[in-house]
Structures are given as structure tokens and as C-alpha cells.
Amino acid sequence: MKANYGYMDGSGEYYITIDTDKCMECSEHFCVKACPAGLFRIIEDDYEDMVAEIIPNKRQAIKYDCAPCKPLEDRPELPCMAACTPQAIEHSW
Numbered sequence: 001m002k003a004n005y006g007y008m009d010g011s012g013e014y015y016i017t018i019d020t021d022k023c024m025e026c027s028e029h030f031c032v033k034a035c036p037a038g039l040f041r042i043i044e045d046d047y048e049d050m051v052a053e054i055i056p057n058k059r060q061a062i063k064y065d066c067a068p069c070k071p072l073e074d075r076p077e078l079p080c081m082a083a084c085t086p087q088a089i090e091h092s093w
């Protein structure tokens with residue numbers, strides 16, 4: 001399943017999408033330590049699988065929390081995506 005976390009406002013759509021089918025097979029959970037803003041946590045879902053999610057009280061500010069990782073020019077690979085070897089993470093912006 002693809003789970004979307006974030007929001008849209010007048011300036012755009014700000015969603016982080018996590019493919020939980022890939023998380024289920026992931027034992028390393030490198031996303032948690034890789035994110036300087038501490039946006040990720042690992043939870044047990046309704047099917048008793050351990051998957052990543054964006055911490056609930058941070059979902060409405062991801063545009064701002066992610067900004068340091070996303071300079072307007074010469075944007076490097078994002079730390080979360082670089083750390084997630086199963087490639088379970090997408091960003092909408």
C-alpha cells in the first residue's frame with residue numbers, strides 16, 4: 001500500500017509517500033536516523049507489520065521541515081531517499 005502524509009495549500013502539494021509493502025521487507029529502518037528533522041518513525045500497522053510513517057504532529061509542516069534538504073538550486077539526493085535502499089519513499093515536491 002502507498003500511504004500519503006502531508007497536505008496541500010495555495011502554494012502547492014506537499015506529500016511524502018511511503019510504500020509500506022517495501023517497509024514490511026525492510027529490517028534496517030535507516031530512514032529514521034537519516035532524517036535530520038526526525039520525521040519518520042516505525043510503527044506496527046493493522047496487519048502487525050512494522051512499517052515507517054511520518055510522525056502525526058509533523059505532517060502539517062513537512063514543507064518547512066524538509067526545506068533545508070531541498071535547496072532551490074543544485075538539490076542533492078535527499079537523505080531519507082538515499083538511506084532507504086528498498087526505495088520506498090517518494091516526495092511530491
Ligand code: SF4
Pocket residue numbers: 018022023024026027028029030031032051052083084085086087088089
Ligand atoms: S528505510 Fe525505507 S523501506 Fe525501510 S522502513 Fe524506512 S521507509 Fe520503509
Ligand code: SF4
Pocket residue numbers: 034035036037038039065066067069070078079080081
Ligand atoms: S527531505 Fe530531509 S527532512 Fe524531509 S523527510 Fe527527507 S530527510 Fe527528512
